[in-house]
Structure formats: structure tokens, C-alpha cells
Amino acid sequence: MPNQDQSQESAGALPGRRFIYAIIWTAIGVIVVVNLTVNLLWLSGFANSLTAQNVRAQGLQAQRAKALVEYEAAKAQADLSRLAYFLSLDNRNGTSTERLIEQTLKNNFHIREIALADGQGQEFARYSRSRLITGADLKNLAGLDVFEKARQGQIYASPVNFSSYAEPFFTLVRPIGGENRATVLLADFYLRGLWEMALEMRIGETGEISVIDSKGILVANPRPANVLKKLNYISRPPVKNLLSGQTAEGLRYQADGKDLIGTAYPFLINESRWTLLVEQEAREIEGAKDKIKGWLLVFCGGNLLLAGILVWLMLVLKGANRELAQRYAGLLRAREKLAMAKQKIKSALDNVSSPIMVFDKNYALADFNLAAAGAFGLGAADLNKKATVRAQDFSFAGLVAIIKPPFRSRIKSRAAGGWAEEEEAVFGARPSSNGNLDQFQDLGPDYRIYKILTAPLRAANGAEQGFVVTAQDLTREKLLDQLKSEFISIAAHQLRTPLSAVKWTLKMLMDEDEGPLNDGQKNLVNKGFQSNERVIKLVNELLNVSRLEEGKFDYKFAVFDFSRFYKELADSVRARASLSGLQFTAGRPPADLPVKADKEKISLALEAVLDNSLKYTPAGGTIKMAMTADRAVGRLAIAITDSGIGIPAAEQAKLFSKFFRGSNVLKMETDGSGLGLYLARNIIARHGGSLTVSSQEKQGTLVKIELPFLKG
Numbered sequence: 230m231p232n233q234d235q236s237q238e239s240a241g242a243l244p245g246r247r248f249i250y251a252i253i254w255t256a257i258g259v260i261v262v263v264n265l266t267v268n269l270l271w272l273s274g275f276a277n278s279l280t281a282q283n284v285r286a287q288g289l290q291a292q293r294a295k296a297l298v299e300y301e302a303a304k305a306q307a308d309l310s311r312l313a314y315f316l317s318l319d320n321r322n323g324t325s326t327e328r329l330i331e332q333t334l335k336n337n338f339h340i341r342e343i344a345l346a347d348g349q350g351q352e353f354a355r356y357s358r359s360r361l362i363t364g365a366d367l368k369n370l371a372g373l374d375v376f377e378k379a380r381q382g383q384i385y386a387s388p389v390n391f392s393s394y395a396e397p398f399f400t401l402v403r404p405i406g407g408e409n410r411a412t413v414l415l416a417d418f419y420l421r422g423l424w425e426m427a428l429e430m431r432i433g434e435t436g437e438i439s440v441i442d443s444k445g446i447l448v449a450n451p452r453p454a455n456v457l458k459k460l461n462y463i464s465r466p467p468v469k470n471l472l473s474g475q476t477a478e479g480l481r482y483q484a485d486g487k488d489l490i491g492t493a494y495p496f497l498i499n500e501s502r503w504t505l506l507v508e509q510e511a512r513e514i515e516g517a518k519d520k521i522k523g524w525l526l527v528f529c530g531g532n533l534l535l536a537g538i539l540v541w542l543m544l545v546l547k548g549a550n551r552e553l554a555q556r557y558a559g560l561l562r563a564r565e566k567l568a569m570a571k572q573k574i575k576s577a578l579d580n581v582s583s584p585i586m587v588f589d590k591n592y593a594l595a596d597f598n599l600a601a602a603g604a605f606g607l608g609a610a611d612l613n614k615k616a617t618v619r620a621q622d623f624s625f626a627g628l629v630a631i632i633k634p635p636f637r638s639r640i641k642s643r644a645a646g647g648w649a650e651e652e653e654a655v656f657g658a659r660p661s662s663n664g665n666l667d668q669f670q671d672l673g674p675d676y677r678i679y680k681i682l683t684a685p686l687r688a689a690n691g692a693e694q695g696f697v698v699t700a701q702d703l704t705r706e707k708l709l710d711q712l713k714s715e716f717i718s719i720a721a722h723q724l725r726t727p728l729s730a731v732k733w734t735l736k737m738l739m740d741e742d743e744g745p746l747n748d749g750q751k752n753l754v755n756k757g758f759q760s761n762e763r764v765i766k767l768v769n770e771l772l773n774v775s776r777l778e779e780g781k782f783d784y785k786f787a788v789f790d791f792s793r794f795y796k797e798l799a800d801s802v803r804a805r806a807s808l809s810g811l812q813f814t815a816g817r818p819p820a821d822l823p824v825k826a827d828k829e830k831i832s833l834a835l836e837a838v839l840d841n842s843l844k845y846t847p848a849g850g851t852i853k854m855a856m857t858a859d860r861a862v863g864r865l866a867i868a869i870t871d872s873g874i875g876i877p878a879a880e881q882a883k884l885f886s887k888f889f890r891g892s893n894v895l896k897m898e899t900d901g902s903g904l905g906l907y908l909a910r911n912i913i914a915r916h917g918g919s920l921t922v923s924s925q926e927k928q929g930t931l932v933k934i935e936l937p938f939l940k941g
Contacts, residue, residue: 260532292494301339302418302498304337305337305339305340305401305416305418306384306401308333308336308337308340309333309340309401309403309414309416310403311333312329312330312333312343312414313403313404313405313414315329316329316345316405316412316414317405326345326354327356330343330356331356334356334358339418339419340416340417340418340419341357341358341359341398341417341419342355342356342357342358342359342416342417343355343356343414343415343416343417344356344367344368344414344415344416345412345413345414345415346370346376346412346413346415347412347413348380348412349371350369350370350371350372350373350376350380350413351367351369351370351371352367352368352369352370352415353367354367355367370413370415374387375387375400375402375415376402376413378402379402379403379404379413379414379415380404380413382404383403383404384401384402384403385401385402385403386399386400386401386402386418386498386501387399387400387401387402388442388443388444389442389444389446389448391457391459392419396419397419397448397449397456398417398418398419399417399418399442399498400415400416400417400418401415401416401418402414402415402416432507432509433509433513433514434513435509435510435512435513436507436508436509436513437450437451437452437507437508437509438450438451438505438506438507439462439505439506439507439508440503440504440505440506441462441463441468441503441504441505441506442501442503443501443502443503444461444463445461445462445463445468445504446459446460446461446462447459447460447461447462462504462506465482465484465491465493465506466480466482466491467480467482467491467492467493467506468493468504468506470493471493471494471495471504472504477492477493477494478492478493479492480492481511484508487510488510488511488512489508489509489510489511490508490509490510490511490514491506491507491508491509492506492507493505493506493507575596575598578596578598579598579599579600581598581600582600582702583600583699583700583701583702584597584598584600584601584603584604584605584679584699584700585597585598585600585601585697585698585699585700586601586605586607586628586697586698587686587695587696587697587698588616588623588695588696588697588698589694589695590693590694590695591615592615592616592618592623592627592696593613593614593615593616594607594611594612594613594614594615594616594631595612595613595695596612597611601700604677604679604700604702605631605632605633605634606632606633606634607631607632607633611631614630614631615630616628616630616631617629617630621646621647621648622647622648622649623648623649623683623696624638624640624648624649624652624683625638625649625652625654625681625683625698626638626652628698634656634657634675635656636654636655636656637654637655638652638653638654638655638681639652639653640652641653644683644685646685646693648683648685648696649681649683650682650683650684651680651681651682651683652680652681652683653678653679653680653681653703654678654679654681654700655676655677655678655679656675656676656677656678656679657675657676657677676704677702677704678702678703678704678707679700679701679702679703680700680701680703681698681699681700681701682698682699682700682701683696683697683698683699684696684697684699685697731757732758735754735757735758736758738754739751739754739755739758784827784830784915785827785829786825786826786827787825787826787827787828788823788824788825788939789823789824789826789828790821790822790823791818791822791823791824791865791936791938792818792819792820792821792822794828794831794832795815795818795856795867796815796818798832798835798836798839799813799815799854802815802839802843802852802854803815805843806843806852809843809848810848810849811843811846811848811849811850811851811852812849812850812851812852813851813852813853813854814851814852814853814854815853815854815855816853816854816855816856818856819856819857819858819865822858822865822938823938823939824865824936824937824938824939825939826916826936827916830912830915830916831912831916831936833908833909833912834908834909834912834913834920834934835867835909835934837905837906837908837909838869838905838906838909838920838932838934839852839854839869840905841905841906841930842869842871842873842930842932845871845873845874845894846871846872846873846874846929847873847874850871850872850873851871851872852869852870852871852872853868853869853870853871854867854868854869854870855867855868856868858938860940863937863938863939863940864918864935864936864937864938865935865936865937865938866933866934866935867933867934867935867936868931868932868933868934869931869932869933869934870929870930870931870932871929871930872928872929873929873930874894874926874927875924875925875926875927875928875929875930876891876922876924876926876930877891877926878925878926881922881924884906884922885906885907885910886903886907887903887904887907888903888904890903906920906922913934913936916936916937917936917937918934918935918936918937919934919935920932920933920934920935921933
């Protein structure tokens with residue numbers, strides 16, 4: 230149970246909280262009432278404004294219809310005036326009366342028939358667009374009002390009449406001047422076009438457009454039955470007000486059992502005052518008011534609900550704001566820790582002696598350490614500079630626009646993604662004459678050679694975010710390696726002369742040139758001779774490696790028949806295999822395989838491979854050699870298979886390294902330099918070929934050599 234102090238605190242806090250709630254709900258009530266009043270006044274005015282807009286829309290439609298009617302009537306009168314003018318010329322321009330009238334009928338859809346009458350009122354010609362005219366159709370107009378007015382020189386429009394098909398029309402009559410002034414021109418202007426206009430020009434759902442002649446008779450309406458009844462609209466308030474000179478716009482009245490709002494506009498047809506009336510049911514025009522009232526209630530209820538939601542949201546946001554402030558403070562602490570960690574990483578990178586550069590996913594330089602700044606001349610201005618990359622081929626060569634000192638580089642291996650994984654870059658030196666990046670001349674004080682390693686930066690989901698480029702300075706190692714090669718070359722050259730002298734001395738003793746030897750002496754001399762031969766072979770291999778690395782391993786290319794060379798090689802190996810207790814077989818080579826190669830160097834490479842098979846295949850084992858040729862691509866392949874001791878899988882990656890010998894080989898044969906496969910692979914590669922090895926320990930080894938040959 231709470232103690233007394235807590236109870237008093239709660240008791241004191243509750244009235245204060247109720248007071249706050251009372252203030253909030255009072256404010257909500259005032260806001261709702263004020264909002265309701267303001268919106269009621271506004272929406273009422275909006276509804277009245279909407280009604281006025283609908284009335285104005287009626288007026289616009291009426292004016293549009295009035296303009297169309299006046300235009301059609303004026304056009305018809307203009308066409309008749311033009312026709313009368315040309316007819317008055319008495320065909321002096323060569324155009325026939327019939328052609329002129331037919332052209333007028335064609336150009337004016339509302340004029341359906343045109344007639345010509347003489348001075349006594351007798352029609353002597355009538356033309357129609359819809360029926361065939363015979364003599365019986367010609368009328369005598371003598372004594373008719375339309376004829377008399379035209380003969381007096383007036384232009385006259387008759388009252389509206391109805392055709393045999395109950396279509397309303399009126400007749401336009403005018404005299405023809407000139408020499409034919411006694412001739413009268415009559416044209417029947419049909420109001421079907423006005424009728425169709427009344428049908429097409431709809432106003433809302435209930436609106437109608439009507440055309441009323443000068444006598445108040447309905448001549449056009451969307452309901453044809455009303456036109457046929459010849460209804461008189463003179464009593465309609467808009468028409469009545471228009472004739473009496475009062476306002477005829479937006480009048481409300483009862484007609485045809487409906488509550489209507491109408492607008493009337495006058496227009497003239499040949500000085501006769503006609504009326505165009507637009508009517509629409511009042512419920513459609515003022516229907517928005519009822520909808521607005523319903524929406525007003527919904528709006529007020531929505532306002533009340535919204536006010537409650539706002540109060541609730543304010544309380545929720547207050548708590549959320551408190552939590553957000555706490556999280557923001559935690560974020561600031563985390564950002565401070567992150568900045569400290571970033572500074573530690575930056576400090577650690579700056580203390581790494583190897584140059585390191587970081588590139589973002591757009592291949593722009595994002596960061597670098599002090600070693601990179603010193604080695605490659607980088608500064609703050611180089612940040613965000615982009616490497617030159619084509620088709621995701623990111624390599625050190627693409628940094629030529631970022632790195633200041635000039636350099637040369639080569640790619641040693643690529644990753645599965647296509648970017649250069651391992652490269653070699655040289656600064657401050659010119660390559661040797663053979664273009665080998667391992668040998669340089671004119672070494673300056675700025676000479677540096679780097680091993681470039683590129684690794685991707687990946688996000689937690691594995692997506693690439695950029696690259697980290699690390700440069701390992703191999704200058705000292707390369708120089709030492711070059712000095713070692715030079716030392717080996719000099720030492721080997723110095724050893725060859727005394728070794729050759731020892732060889733010939735031992736040979737003379739073996740041949741008993743200085744006297745006979747007993748069996749013990751012969752055995753000792755033979756052992757010495759064999760040991761000397763092994764040393765000479767080692768010296769020769771060292772010299773070959775030295776020449777290869779110095780670019781002095783001169784190749785003398787010439788064309789020779791590789792099939793014959795293959796047979797000679799097989800014969801020499803067969804004899805050696807027989808002495809070692811091995812079974813050697815060589816397949817029959819394809820005929821006529823000319824190659825352009827250094828025969829001595831090719832022989833050296835193949836003998837190195839075969840020598841390994843002979844040395845590391847136990848007695849009783851087998852060695853097989855076979856050759857095939859693909860004449861379509863011009864390449865031959867030699868496969869050498871043995872049943873020897875094989876190579877441990879863990880050591881096969883070092884197979885082509887200098888001085889490498891397998892751990893199982895050392896237990897079996899202590900002699901050997903480990904240079905054979907190194908030399909063989911370089912020689913084959915120099916000839917445009919390849920050398921691959923597949924092996925299983927205690928199962929044997931397969932060596933495959935491919936070389937190009939001359940086609941045709």
C-alpha cells in the first residue's frame with residue numbers, strides 16, 4: 230500500500246489534472262462551435278455562389294446557342310445576297326443560273342430549296358436538295374405578302390411554316406437587281422439545324438435549349454413533339470420579361486409541372502426579333518445546397534472527432550518527444566564514440582607503413598593514409614577524384630589521374646568480379662630492353678616497386694561499397710632478388726670452368742689414359758664423375774634461371790618437324806626408362822607438324838618434365854607419352870602420364886616456384902634443384918603455349934603441354 234505522503238501527493242495532483250482536462254475540453258468545445266459557425270456561414274455563401282455560377286453557365290450556353298443561330302441565319306442571308314448579285318449580272322461572267330444555285334445549296338445546309346419568280350409572281354424555276362421538282366411544284370405567288378414586299382424592293386422573312394414532314398421553316402425573299410430587277414429570289418430556310426443544336430447542346434441532366442420565333446411559337450426544342458404542337462412560349466417569364474424590356478436571366482417559375490430556372494436572350498433574323506430560351510430544373514441547380522448541409526453535419530462531426538484525436542496525439546507526442554530526446558542524447562553519445570573510433574582507425578591507418586587508399590562504389594577516392602600521401606603525392610584536393618574504370622575493370626592503372634608520380638603496372642591476377650586483385654607497379658625506373666617488369670635499368674633515387682592488392686568493401690548484406698587498395702613496398706626484396714640472380718650467374722660461370730676440368734680429368738682416368746685401374750679405383754672414379762655431372766647440371770640450371778630472369782635467355786626460333794622431334798625424344802627416354810626398370814610407351818604422333826620454335830629450349834623443357842617422371846616413378850612403374858593435334862586451331866598437345874609418387878594436394882600451388890620440391894620427394898631422392906618445372910613453364914609460355922599439371926599423391930601425375938604449330 231502507498232504511504233501517506235504518496236497518497237497526499239496523488240490527492241493534490243488529481244484536481245490539478247482535472248482542471249487541465251477541463252480547460253482542454255472547453256477549448257475543444259469553443260473550437261468546434263466557432264468552426265461550425267464559420268463553416269456554416271462560409272458554406273451557405275458557397276452554395277449561393279454555386280447557384281449563381283450555374284445560372285451564369287446557363288447564360289453562357291444561351292449566348293453560345295444565340296451566336297450559332299445568328300451566325301447560321303446571317304450566313305444564309307449572305308449566301309442569298311451573293312447569289313442575287315451574281316444572278317443580277319445576267320450571266321455575263323459565263324456561269325449558269327443552275328450552277329450558281331446548286332453551289333449555294335451545297336454551301337448552306339439550312340437552305341433546302343431556292344425558287345425564282347417573275348414580275349407577275351409566277352415561279353419559273355425551283356431547285357431542291359431533297360426532292361425532284363416538277364412543273365406541278367411551281368407556285369404562283371401573286372398577291373402574297375412575301376412576293377409583294379420583295380417586288381417593292383424589300384428583303385423579307387416569312388413567319389414559320391411547317392413542311393409536309395412537319396419540319397419548321399421560313400422563307401427568305403429578296404428582289405434581284407440589275408436588268409433582272411423584276412425577278413424575285415425565294416429560299417426556304419429550314420430550322421432542323423436549330424432543332425439538332427437544341428438536342429446536342431445539353432445543360433446538366435435536365436437543361437433544355439428552345440428557339441422561339443417573333444410570334445412566340447416554339448420552333449426548336451430537344452422534344453420534337455412540343456415543336457409539332459406549335460406551343461406558344463410567350464407566357465414564359467423569361468420570354469415575357471424579355472419582350473417587356475425587363476431582366477430575363479435566372480428567373481424561377483413553374484411550367485410543365487416542373488420548378489424551372491430560365492434565361493432568355495433575343496436575336497434577330499432579317500429584322501425579326503426571335504428568342505433563345507435556356508431552362509433547367511431548379512432542383513439540379515440548387516441541389517448542391519442540400520448536399521452541402523449534409524456534408525456540413527459530417528464535417529462538424531469529423532471536426533469533433535479530429536479535435537479528440539488531436540488531444541490524444543498531443544499526449545502521445547509529448548511522451549514520444551521525451552523518448553526521442555532520450556534517444557537523441559544516446560545518438561549523440563554513439564556518434565561521439567563513432568567519431569572516436571573513426572579517429573582511432575584513421576590513426577592506425579596513418580601508422581601503417583604501407584600506402585592504403587579507399588575508394589567508394591563510384592570509384593572516387595574517399596580516404597588515404599599518410600604513407601599513401603607520401604608515396605603517391607596525394608593531398609586533400611585529390612579526395613573525390615574518380616579512377617578511370619571501364620566495364621567494372623577497376624585496376625591500379627586507372628589511378629593515373631590521381632597518383633602524381635609516373636608509373637608502370639601490370640595485372641597478375643583478377644577476381645571473379647573482373648577487377649584486378651593483384652598487380653605490380655613500378656615507379657622511377659625504365660624497364661629492361663625485353664620489357665620484363667622484374668628487371669629495370671636507369672634506377673633513380675625514386676625507384677620503387679609495389680605489390681598492389683585490391684579487396685572489395687562489402688556491406689552487411691554482401692553488397693559492394695567500394696574498394697581498399699594496399700601497396701606493399703617490394704623494392705628491397707626485388708633488389709635483393711636481382712642481386713641474388715646476379716650472384717648466382719657469376720658464381721655459376723666461375724664454377725663451370727673448374728667443373729669442366731674435373732669432368733675431363735675423371736673421364737681420362739675412367740678411360741685409363743694414364744694407366745690401368747683396379748676395380749676399387751674404377752668405382753671411386755665413377756662415383757666422382759657422377760657427382761661432378763650432377764653439380765654441372767645444377768650449375769647449368771642455375772645459369773638458365775639467371776639468364777631467364779635477366780632477359781638473356783636467347784631464343785633462336787626456326788621451323789622444324791615436331792613429329793620427328795617427338796620420335797627422337799621418345800627413343801632417348803625409352804633407353805633411360807629401360808635402365809631404371811620402367812615401362813615407357815609413346816603413342817604414334819600425327820604426321821607433318823611444322824613448328825617455329827627454339828628446338829634446344831623445347832627439348833630442355835620436355836626433358837625436365839620427363840626427368841621428373843623417370844626420377845620419381847618407382848621401378849616397375851609406367852610412363853606414357855602421347856601427342857594429338859587440332860589442325861583447325863593449329864595447336865598440338867603432349868600428355869605425359871606416370872604412375873609415380875604424385876604431389877601432395879596442399880603443395881601443388883607452389884609447383885612452379887623456384888627451388889620447390891615436394892615433401893614426399895625429399896624422402897625419396899635427396900638430389901635435385903627444384904628448378905625444372907619453373908624453367909619448363911617459362912620456356913613453353915615464351916613459345917605461346919601452356920603447361921598444366923594434375924596429380925594425386927601415390928596415384929601419379931599428368932603433365933599436359935600445348936604448343937602452336939604452323940597450319941597449311
